[in-house]
Amino acid sequence: MRSFAGRDILSLKGFERAEFEHVFQVADELEPIARERRNVDLLSEKTLVTAFYQPSTRTRLAHEAAMHRLGGHVTGFADAKMTRAGDFYQESIKDTVHMLEYYGDAIVMRHFQQGAPQEAAKWASIPVINAGDGWGEHPTQVLTDLYTVLTEKGTIDGLTFVAIGDMRMRTMHSLAYALTQFDARMISIAPESMSLTDEFKEEVAEQNLFIETADHIADVIDQADVIYMEPVVQADYTKGRDERSADKVGVTPDNYKVTRELLAQKAKSDAIILHSLPRMDELPPDVDATKYSRYWQEAYNGVVMRMALLSLVLGAME
Numbered sequence: 001m002r003s004f005a006g007r008d009i010l011s012l013k014g015f016e017r018a019e020f021e022h023v024f025q026v027a028d029e030l031e032p033i034a035r036e037r038r039n040v041d042l043l044s045e046k047t048l049v050t051a052f053y054q055p056s057t058r059t060r061l062a063h064e065a066a067m068h069r070l071g072g073h074v075t076g077f078a079d080a081k082m083t084r085a086g087d088f089y090q091e092s093i094k095d096t097v098h099m100l101e102y103y104g105d106a107i108v109m110r111h112f113q114q115g116a117p118q119e120a121a122k123w124a125s126i127p128v129i130n131a132g133d134g135w136g137e138h139p140t141q142v143l144t145d146l147y148t149v150l151t152e153k154g155t156i157d158g159l160t161f162v163a164i165g166d167m168r169m170r171t172m173h174s175l176a177y178a179l180t181q182f183d184a185r186m187i188s189i190a191p192e193s194m195s196l197t198d199e200f201k202e203e204v205a206e207q208n209l210f211i212e213t214a215d216h217i218a219d220v221i222d223q224a225d226v227i228y229m230e231p232v233v234q235a236d237y238t239k240g241r242d243e244r245s246a247d248k249v250g251v252t253p254d255n256y257k258v259t260r261e262l263l264a265q266k267a268k269s270d271a272i273i274l275h276s277l278p279r280m281d282e283l284p285p286d287v288d289a290t291k292y293s294r295y296w297q298e299a300y301n302g303v304v305m306r307m308a309l310l311s312l313v314l315g316a317m318e
């Protein structure tokens with residue numbers, strides 16, 4: 001297994017099973033720190049630089065919280081408009097990263113351009129973590145999600161993942177790449193215009209993940225061990241910022257909605273729902289109080305997973 005020290009976390013493509021297992025094991029080791037709400041000094045000599053060119057609640061703050069839990073420091077920006085990259089100068093990623101690498105020991109970057117973190121990693125002498133790049137990937141989210149599945153169900157192998165919503169979404173790409181390393185089944189449900197491309201399906205099929213499709217969640221929910229959700233009423237992830245118009249409220253078709261009634265009628269009794277959030281009306285709030293919801297656990301695990309990843313790439317954990 002390749003060492004994690006000094007490594008970029010850009011994609012789950014090519015991430016090997018042993019590497020998933022190692023990250024999950026480190027997360028298990030560090031989890032008590034988060035559960036007991038302690039701050040330790042594991043990363044007290046390290047600084048994380050956050051470079052967020054798109055809005056975020058969870059990903060940025062979970063990385064920051066992870067650094068604080070491990071005694072580290074944080075600097076950076078949450079809005080590129082307040083930097084030279086987002087004003088008159090439109091400073092390039094190369095020039096920006098040449099600055100950021102002097103300000104800290106790792107960079108976590110979210111960007112509206114697919115491949116931007118990879119471009120940053122080309123020029124940075126410190127690890128770069130992809131916090132979501134356009135429609136590309138969201139590796140730290142999916143590591144969090146699979147860690148949640150493992151802790152909730154005790155295994156990833158043998159499970160059927162029903163992925164519902166906008167399949168162009170970066171989480172869906174990272175999920176499919178990740179599932180190539182496990183003995184798992186994936187069924188996708190999305191509007192035609194939001195489907196996975198044939199090229200992508202062929203790419204993961206070469207690694208033995210044969211993604212099936214369905215038209216309506218009601219047709220396949222009884223097969224799901226994990227219901228993995230994204231909205232179909234989505235922001236445009238190729239933009240730095242996308243405001244919502246009033247006509248985009250409450251319009252998710254039933255095909256892509258998971259309701260309390262549907263769960264009660266058709267879901268396996270031990271199925272779990274993951275949603276990386278934020279949500280629209282595809283997941284009504286009254287599902288929160290059912291036995292199926294695990295998205296708050298997923299949110300908690302988001303801090304634990306970033307603790308594991310940061311301590312690994314910064315060389316504090318082997």
Ligand code: CP
Nearest residue numbers: 056057058059276277
């Ligand atoms: N799950 C996720 O990426 O959420 P944020 O956009 O709030 O970071």
